[in-house]
Structures are given as C-alpha cells and as structure tokens.
Amino acid sequence: MSTPNHRPSPAAPSSMNLRGAVDLSALKARSTAPAAPAAPAAPGGAAPGGAAPGTAPAPSPFVVQVSEQTFPQIVQLSAEVPVVIDLYSDASPDSQQVSAILASIAVEQNGRMLLARVDAAAYPQIAQAFSAVAVPTVAAVIKGQPVPLLDRLMPEDQIRALVGELMQVAAANGVNGTLEGGTQEEAPEAPLSPLHQEAFDAINAEDYDAAAAAYRRALAEQPADADAKAGLAQVELMARLRDADAEAVRRAGAEEPDNVQAQLAVADLDIAGGHVEDAFRRITGLIGRVRGEDRETARLRLLDLFEVVGIADPRVTKARSALARALF
Incomplete structure (x- = not known):
C-alpha cells in the first residue's frame, strides 16, 4: 500500500487493455534460420534491428526497422518497455505523417518505449498478425500481448493521447523499464502544502x-x-x-x-x-x-x-x- 503522497501510477481508461485478438505466437516462433545481423546500434542503443537508411523518420536507437527474423526479439523487449508497432508504407503520405509523429514521441520518451517500424508490403505476415488491412496501422505490444492503437491518420494530439494511455497501461502492468541508452528522468517533487x-x-x-x-x-x-x-x-x-x-x-x-x-x-x-x-x-x-x-x-x-x-x-x-x- 502506498503512502498518501506517493501513489502508484494510474492505469489508463479501461477501453485499452491487454486482451488483444491477435496471436503473436506464430511470428515469435517463426523462422528457424538465424536472425540477420543487426545494423550497428547508435551510441548507447541496444534495441534489435537498427533503422534502415532512408526509411526511419528520425535517427534514434529507439526507432528500429523490423523484419520477420527480428520480430521475436521485439516481442521479448515488450516485457521491459511498451513496443509500438508502426505498419507503414513509404508510398502513403498518411503513413509517413503518422510515422514521423510516432518517431518524435519515441525520441522524447528516451528509452521508455520502442518504436518498431514494419514495412507492411515487405512483411505481410506481420501485417496480417495485427489484422492490418491498410496503412497506417499502429498497434503496441506489452508483455507479448497486442494492443490496437489506430488504423488511420489522426491529429498529432490524439496520437500523443493514445501513446500516453499506452504508457499508463504498461506501467500498471509492471512494464516501465528503460532501454539501454535512455534515462529514467524523475521530476523533482514539489514541496507539500x-x-x-x-x-x-x-x-x-x-x-x-x-x-x-x-x-x-x-x-x-x-x-x-x-x-x-x-x-x-x-x-x-x-x-x-x-x-x-x-x-x-x-x-x-x-x-x-x-x-x-x-x-x-x-x-x-x-x-x-x-x-x-x-x-x-x-x-x-x-x-x-x-x-x-x-x-x-x-x-x-x-x-x-x-x-x-x-x-x-x-x-x-x-x-x-x-x-x-x-x-x-
């Protein structure tokens, strides 16, 4: 039980939960071939995959390109931080806008979330796993469980609100770590009245x-x-x-x-x-x-x-x- 002035982080509204309809087990266990070598990580970065040149909207160790080979590693990371799955297409202007907003948020979160970018056309198996019928489609994974987020272009403030709810859900479920290279910033406590x-x-x-x-x-x-x-x-x-x-x-x-x-x-x-x-x-x-x-x-x-x-x-x-x- 917390003390009155140091209460646990609240959970998000009940509309967002960890009971997704997507079974990720097939993708987690997919491919007996060894994973492709990861691109060199940015200084301090430990996230798998690495952003492919020219595709990531913002250079950051917390914005990575994902393939079927590296996807299982991404799912494993979702036990530490919420992983946002951006199913995108470079041919879609709406998708590019959503990707840019998500990348900006990932950079601001500074290791408290990972943005995993998936080329929906190149990896239809992953897109199918998240029931994506068009781009942009964005979901998240927390402790291996999918959480749908959006399937269309939305205003930036609404996207930020969704990510904010996601971070609260993650914290309520004990997923509140920080990836290597990030910092867990704590605001100084204001003096009590x-x-x-x-x-x-x-x-x-x-x-x-x-x-x-x-x-x-x-x-x-x-x-x-x-x-x-x-x-x-x-x-x-x-x-x-x-x-x-x-x-x-x-x-x-x-x-x-x-x-x-x-x-x-x-x-x-x-x-x-x-x-x-x-x-x-x-x-x-x-x-x-x-x-x-x-x-x-x-x-x-x-x-x-x-x-x-x-x-x-x-x-x-x-x-x-x-x-x-x-x-x-």
Missing part, C-alpha cells in the same frame, strides 16, 4: 487521527484536492487497523457473513495485505445482500477503499462495474 505536510508529519508519528484532521481541513479549503481525499482514506484505514486482531476479525467475518461491520473489517485487512480484488468482491457481494443503511455504509466504505487503491487502478474500474450491478 502546509496541511499536507502536517498530515505527513502526523503519519510519521503514527498519529493517524491528527493526519485525518489535517486532510479534512485541506478538503474543506479545496474540495477537489484529490491527494487529500486519497490521503484521508488511507489514514482512516490505518486507524481502523491499528489495534485490529487479524485472527479475530477473520473469524468474525466467517461466522457472520451478513454482518456489515464484520465484513468491512475483513475487507480492510485484505486491502492492507494487498488482496485488493478479494476485498472488493467481499464488499460488492455484501451490498447485493443487504439493504437500507447497511447497504449505504458498505457502499461508502467501498468508495473509500477505491481511493486507497487509486481510482484509476484497473481493479477499481472493474469493481465499479460490480458495484453498479449490485446496486441496480
């Missing part, structure tokens, strides 16, 4: 009541303060767990399946122990069984736990759908 600093100091002193009071004052001043809202939910959870007897809590939960407080106490333990989905299932199931004030109590606790986990977390998105079904 006085009330947030007061809460942080109280947390360090294990005075969770004082921390909660500071966060409530921050929310009174700025109701849209998302960090204060999340911080309050987290310190309230810490306070509830401070004197909890885990064995007794779980025993009561097993003996009283419809006792709201008993079930919420078990859910608190599950969240603290990292069993997020178990906690969410327990509460949404409870909401489906109880009525009136008990249901509202359970609903509000679930919303608080959403804040603890992070409202953009994909497990929260899934639980929101389950909550809606339980309520309606």
Whole structure:
C-alpha cells in the first residue's frame, strides 16, 4: 500500500487493455534460420534491428526497422518497455505523417518505449498478425500481448493521447523499464502544502487521527484536492487497523457473513495485505445482500477503499462495474 503522497501510477481508461485478438505466437516462433545481423546500434542503443537508411523518420536507437527474423526479439523487449508497432508504407503520405509523429514521441520518451517500424508490403505476415488491412496501422505490444492503437491518420494530439494511455497501461502492468541508452528522468517533487505536510508529519508519528484532521481541513479549503481525499482514506484505514486482531476479525467475518461491520473489517485487512480484488468482491457481494443503511455504509466504505487503491487502478474500474450491478 502506498503512502498518501506517493501513489502508484494510474492505469489508463479501461477501453485499452491487454486482451488483444491477435496471436503473436506464430511470428515469435517463426523462422528457424538465424536472425540477420543487426545494423550497428547508435551510441548507447541496444534495441534489435537498427533503422534502415532512408526509411526511419528520425535517427534514434529507439526507432528500429523490423523484419520477420527480428520480430521475436521485439516481442521479448515488450516485457521491459511498451513496443509500438508502426505498419507503414513509404508510398502513403498518411503513413509517413503518422510515422514521423510516432518517431518524435519515441525520441522524447528516451528509452521508455520502442518504436518498431514494419514495412507492411515487405512483411505481410506481420501485417496480417495485427489484422492490418491498410496503412497506417499502429498497434503496441506489452508483455507479448497486442494492443490496437489506430488504423488511420489522426491529429498529432490524439496520437500523443493514445501513446500516453499506452504508457499508463504498461506501467500498471509492471512494464516501465528503460532501454539501454535512455534515462529514467524523475521530476523533482514539489514541496507539500502546509496541511499536507502536517498530515505527513502526523503519519510519521503514527498519529493517524491528527493526519485525518489535517486532510479534512485541506478538503474543506479545496474540495477537489484529490491527494487529500486519497490521503484521508488511507489514514482512516490505518486507524481502523491499528489495534485490529487479524485472527479475530477473520473469524468474525466467517461466522457472520451478513454482518456489515464484520465484513468491512475483513475487507480492510485484505486491502492492507494487498488482496485488493478479494476485498472488493467481499464488499460488492455484501451490498447485493443487504439493504437500507447497511447497504449505504458498505457502499461508502467501498468508495473509500477505491481511493486507497487509486481510482484509476484497473481493479477499481472493474469493481465499479460490480458495484453498479449490485446496486441496480
């Protein structure tokens, strides 16, 4: 569980996920012939393939040409960084524009993503694997799983937004490395506001009541303060767990399946122990069984736990759908 002021990277909207319809296994295992020798990498570059002269829109170790022989290496790299697959044609002006935008983004990401360019006419097997019927077609691969991105020319801001969502999805799935030659730049943390600093100091002193009071004052001043809202939910959870007897809590939960407080106490333990989905299932199931004030109590606790986990977390998105079904 993160501390209130150092929360994990959020996931992208649920419209983008890792359940693609493309099976890459054939291409990963294709060709018993040895891979063609890679072109010399740019200084510091370790990405396979190398950009063919005159084809890459921008010289960079993070923009590479891909063949059927080098494609399996690209798929392997997708466990470290998101790999954007640009299926292009030099004969298509739209494709050239998309390629140039993607290359610019890859250079800016500085090793946090790889742009893999595939000549769709030269390598129809790869194009077919991504169901490309025209160029430009752009997809991504994360942990070997394909993620469709676009199949037409789009404005640059929309392409950048898609890549931004992709990077969030990758980070949420633990794919947040940096290729050799890149740097993992971290922006310096801004100083905390006085009330947030007061809460942080109280947390360090294990005075969770004082921390909660500071966060409530921050929310009174700025109701849209998302960090204060999340911080309050987290310190309230810490306070509830401070004197909890885990064995007794779980025993009561097993003996009283419809006792709201008993079930919420078990859910608190599950969240603290990292069993997020178990906690969410327990509460949404409870909401489906109880009525009136008990249901509202359970609903509000679930919303608080959403804040603890992070409202953009994909497990929260899934639980929101389950909550809606339980309520309606």
